[in-house]
Structures are given as C-alpha cells and as structure tokens.
Amino acid sequence: MVGKSFNTLEEADSFYYDYAHTIGFSVRKDVMRRSTKTDVISERQWCCSGKGKRRMMENIITLPPKHTHSKDVMRRSTKTDVISERQWCCSGKGKRRMMENIVTLPPNRWCLARLRVVYCPVMMRYRVTRFEAEHNHKLIPNTYSHLLRSRRNCMPSHVAHVMALRKVSVPTCHTYEYMMDQAGGYVNVGFRAKDLYNKLDATRREIMFEGDTEAALAYLNGKCDGDPRFFCRFSVDEDNRLCNLFWRDSTALIDYGCFGDVLLFDSTYNTNCYEKPLVLFVGCSNHLSSVVFGCALLMDETIELYTWVLETFLSSMDGKQPKAVLTDGDQAMRSALERVLPGCPHRLCSWHIGKNVTANIKCPKLSKVFRRLMWDQLTPHQFETRWASMIEEHSPTNAGWFATMYKKLERWAETYCRGYFFAKMRSTQCCEGTNWYVKDYLKRGIKLVELVPIIYRAHCRLRNRLKELDYDSINSTHVLTTQLRELEKHAANTYTDNVFYLVWK
The missing domain is CATH 3.30.420 (Nucleotidyltransferase; domain 5)
Structure with missing residues (x-):
C-alpha cells in the first residue's frame, strides 16, 4: 500500500472505508493538515475506531448529606408489646464506606491500524505514506458488517422520504420497514432504525433553531x-x-x-x-x-x-x-x-348531556324517561307536567343534579330549542x-x-x-321514485345529495 496514489481525497476515503467494511472494522477520520499557502489539504489520516483509551476513574468519596434526622434505636417490651425505648439521631451519624478505585479496563484500545496520505505537488495526487494493517482486537464477521458505525449512513433523501410520509400519518417505524423491503433486507438498508430516529431528531432541532x-x-x-x-x-x-x-x-x-x-x-x-x-x-x-x-x-x-x-x-x-x-x-x-x-x-351538546345522564342516573327506567323528555317534541306545558311527574314518581336521589339541569333546560330540551335554526345539529x-x-x-x-x-x-x-361532495352533487342524477315527479326533480336539482335524501325521506 505504501506508495499507492489517489487522484482525490474522496477516492482515498472511499477506498479505505470499503476495505474496512470488507475486513470487518469501523473507520473514523483522524489527522488532517492544510497548507497555509495554497489552502489545500496536505495530509489526511484515517484510523480504526478502536484507537484511543478510556480515562480511569479516580477515588470516589461520598460526602455525608445535610443535617437531617432519622429514626435510630427502638426497643419493644416482650410482655406488653409496647415500645419501651425510642431514639432519633442525626442522619449524619455513622460513616459511609469509601468506594474503592474503579478502573475501567480499555476494551482492546490503542489499535494502530491506519491509512495516511500526503499530497504530492509534483504528481498532483495523494500518495500513501503509512499503512498499518494489524489490529489488536477481533474483527467483525461479515454477518455483522452492515452494523458497523462507519458503514451506517442515513442520507438526507431518507429523511425527506420519512418526513413526506409522516405528513400523511405514516409512522417512522413503518417507513423504515418499507425502506427495508425496497432494499431487499436489513443488510442493504444502510442504517438502523435508531439512526433514522436520531437523524430526524437532529433535523427537527435544526428547524427550530430560532425557537x-x-x-x-x-x-x-x-x-x-x-x-x-x-x-x-x-x-x-x-x-x-x-x-x-x-x-x-x-x-x-x-x-x-x-x-x-x-x-x-x-x-x-x-x-x-x-x-x-x-x-x-x-x-x-x-x-x-x-x-x-x-x-x-x-x-x-x-x-x-x-x-x-x-x-x-x-x-x-x-x-x-x-x-x-x-x-x-x-x-x-x-x-x-x-x-x-x-x-x-345557545344549545348544549346532546352527546355530553347523554354522558351526564349515564353518570348521574343509575336507574334505567328513570334514565329512559329523562331521555324522552330531552328528545320528544312537547309543548312547554306538557314538558312541565312530565317533569313534575318524573320527580314525584321516581324521587331521584341525585336531586341536586336534576335541579341544575332544570335551570338550563332551555339549552338542552327539544321543547325549548324548537323555533331556532341549528342546521340539523x-x-x-x-x-x-x-x-x-x-x-x-x-x-x-x-x-x-x-x-x-x-x-x-x-x-x-x-x-x-367538500369539493368531492360538490362534484358528486353537480355531476350525478337521482333516480325519481315518487309520484310527484316534477316536485322531486326540482328538489334533486336544487339541493345537494345529502340534503335531498333528507328531504326525500
């Protein structure tokens, strides 16, 4: 490898990444030097991701907490089972054990595998000056090579695809499964589902950079x-x-x-x-x-x-x-x-009223009577008579709720809502x-x-x-079924489909 040359840095980068994926290790970029005169990258190095060493933790001493009280000694009489002695002490009493040295062993670090190229002005190419092929750790089998960090790459096109599908309520996990199916398996996707979620989160933060x-x-x-x-x-x-x-x-x-x-x-x-x-x-x-x-x-x-x-x-x-x-x-x-x-x-929602009826009236017969009072088209005199009869006959236990509903009956009873236009709602x-x-x-x-x-x-x-309904109403013709053909035809040409069916019934 020493002496081999590349036309561009991108060519050298692609070569070493492909080599690493084939062998079974992950790559990261390391040293880069740039010429101060020509502003051209004069030196570039790639290394194994196993390079480096974790810091060893020092002695950890836990200090006692602030002055608080805690229960300490308690003695109980064996004859009467009464507590004969009780003692409280400061929570700072005693001595905590000091943790020993915690040494994190570096998992096979200081791997020296690397590739270094230097720019040659005469050749106008990048020449390999150092290549280390030996690793001090086990390499990844080909079965797991698609999980290497340097091989996983979530492209902006993937993020754009996910964002487009999220606008139509397709979850990200389902989109990832779709990408896997199109690629022909998880090995060929090029990234994990977690990588996709991380990329989406980063994109989301970029969108909200102004707040x-x-x-x-x-x-x-x-x-x-x-x-x-x-x-x-x-x-x-x-x-x-x-x-x-x-x-x-x-x-x-x-x-x-x-x-x-x-x-x-x-x-x-x-x-x-x-x-x-x-x-x-x-x-x-x-x-x-x-x-x-x-x-x-x-x-x-x-x-x-x-x-x-x-x-x-x-x-x-x-x-x-x-x-x-x-x-x-x-x-x-x-x-x-x-x-x-x-x-x-002002009318109150009948659905919410129905839920209140179910929650406050436990008697099925009384609930049925109340619902009939709510929906039947009665005169105010008939309504008052039936209401008084319901209260007298059933003697509801939840009288407070009935009194509250009676105060606002003009907003929920069909008897008092008639005469106002609510568009069939x-x-x-x-x-x-x-x-x-x-x-x-x-x-x-x-x-x-x-x-x-x-x-x-x-x-x-x-x-x-709404536009679809307009189109269907304009471009559809109803089948006339009644004896009043002219009247029915006029209604079919005047009303929309939904209103026509309402009038026709």
Whole structure:
C-alpha cells in the first residue's frame, strides 16, 4: 500500500472505508493538515475506531448529606408489646464506606491500524505514506458488517422520504420497514432504525433553531404573504412569551360568509407539548359536513380567554355574528358567549348531556324517561307536567343534579330549542369529527411549529372532501321514485345529495 496514489481525497476515503467494511472494522477520520499557502489539504489520516483509551476513574468519596434526622434505636417490651425505648439521631451519624478505585479496563484500545496520505505537488495526487494493517482486537464477521458505525449512513433523501410520509400519518417505524423491503433486507438498508430516529431528531432541532414560537409565527407570516385576507392575532404575557394565538385564512372567511349561521365552539387537549387547549370554530356546510372557520391555542380555559378568542374571531369575520351557537357544558364558554353574543340562541351538546345522564342516573327506567323528555317534541306545558311527574314518581336521589339541569333546560330540551335554526345539529360531533381529522396527524408532545402546519393540512383534507361532495352533487342524477315527479326533480336539482335524501325521506 505504501506508495499507492489517489487522484482525490474522496477516492482515498472511499477506498479505505470499503476495505474496512470488507475486513470487518469501523473507520473514523483522524489527522488532517492544510497548507497555509495554497489552502489545500496536505495530509489526511484515517484510523480504526478502536484507537484511543478510556480515562480511569479516580477515588470516589461520598460526602455525608445535610443535617437531617432519622429514626435510630427502638426497643419493644416482650410482655406488653409496647415500645419501651425510642431514639432519633442525626442522619449524619455513622460513616459511609469509601468506594474503592474503579478502573475501567480499555476494551482492546490503542489499535494502530491506519491509512495516511500526503499530497504530492509534483504528481498532483495523494500518495500513501503509512499503512498499518494489524489490529489488536477481533474483527467483525461479515454477518455483522452492515452494523458497523462507519458503514451506517442515513442520507438526507431518507429523511425527506420519512418526513413526506409522516405528513400523511405514516409512522417512522413503518417507513423504515418499507425502506427495508425496497432494499431487499436489513443488510442493504444502510442504517438502523435508531439512526433514522436520531437523524430526524437532529433535523427537527435544526428547524427550530430560532425557537418554537418564532418559527410558528414565521410560518403564519409566510401564509400572510401568499394570502392577502389571512388573519392572525396573538397575545403575550409579562415575560414576552406567547399566551394565545388565533388564525384563519381567506377560505375560512368565505366559508363563514356562506355557512356561518350556526357556530360550533369546542376545545380539545393533548395536541401539543405545552398542553394548550386547541379551540376550533366549526360550522355545517350545504352537504351537512364539517367546515372549519378558524383555530386558536389558548393558555387556559377561563372566561377572559374565551371572551378574547370570541371577540377576535368575530373581528376577523368582519363583525358578522352567528344566529345560533352550540357548545358543550363548559361554564366558562357559556359565560363568554353571554358577554360577546348576548341573546344569541345557545344549545348544549346532546352527546355530553347523554354522558351526564349515564353518570348521574343509575336507574334505567328513570334514565329512559329523562331521555324522552330531552328528545320528544312537547309543548312547554306538557314538558312541565312530565317533569313534575318524573320527580314525584321516581324521587331521584341525585336531586341536586336534576335541579341544575332544570335551570338550563332551555339549552338542552327539544321543547325549548324548537323555533331556532341549528342546521340539523344537536351535538358538537362536527367538532369532534374535525378533531379526529386533526388528531389523526398528531402525537402527544408535538411542538408548536409542527402543530400549525399539521392543522392546516387537516383543514385541506376537509376542504378537499367538500369539493368531492360538490362534484358528486353537480355531476350525478337521482333516480325519481315518487309520484310527484316534477316536485322531486326540482328538489334533486336544487339541493345537494345529502340534503335531498333528507328531504326525500
């Protein structure tokens, strides 16, 4: 080997790495010297990764802890079984054993195997000046050569492939299995799954070099450049840290102008590492499907913060107010709605009411009577009569809960909700469905800079579904089955498919 020459350093590097993988050891770069006149690398050396020696640990002396008390002596009478003597002492009492010298034996270190090349200006090539082939440790068999550190290399293309698949909810472990299948086995992949996770983590840290919040706001600012009607507003605390964030795009503004008569207002958890509630403003489209009007991240669920986000939402929608609002049973939400939208019809989610019924009413017969009161279309007089009869007949033990529900019956009983337009919605399931779309992309502990683009992609997914429904309604023809053919044909041409089936029934 001494005297052999290479055209470039890359050629020498590739040669020694291939040689090491064939023989069965791992390589790392060692010495490099550069010419001060020509700035050309004049000397380069590669060595076995076994080169070096671990430091030997010195004597370790553990000092006694701070002055605290602990229980010491206790004697108990053998006749009466009563404690006859008790002693407490300082926890510093006694003497701890000093650990002996801990010597870590170097696992076959100081391996001298190496390759050194020096640049020859006359030949304009790199010439081998030293080559050590002997190792003082066992070499790796060919069966394990693909696990050598110097052979494992996770390329940027692999990371880009994983990131692209993660956007459509494909886990990293499944992507690695796919790469293994395409390569023809684990031996041919070129890296381990742990290497891929480490590379992804490093890439993730590079993305957030400016800070999580700054990067997320920079992403939203980028949206503003391409969308003149994009709206974003945030607030900070005394330490200039992000507290609350609201945003919506121009498509949401158009959707709210078309479908903003009924507003669903709900929050969800465990979407980010800061445990900020994700608030969604959702409506019902002309296909009876979910449509998102805006999103917000709040510091906490208080009346003041809900008031802030509602006022910000209405301000972003040019002041247009909904005709009805549907929420869950959160008291802070209800108080904020009374502040911002006084007199607006407000209905509580029937699904949450049903869960409360199951939790508070243990009698199946009483639960059935209560549910009928919630759903039956009665007059106010009939409702009051049945309610009084239910209380008198069953004498519920949980009278406090029944009294609380009676105070807000105008928000959950079908009797008192009739006459208001709620777009055929009785629960916040549209919000729950939207949350499902969002959470399909999320994992617990996600950063803010990752959360905002994921929410945007989830909204794009919902909007694409709306376009598909539009296409199907425009390009489909219903089979007329009733005797009122002209009326049925007019309804088929006027309504969307979902609404037509609703009217047809």
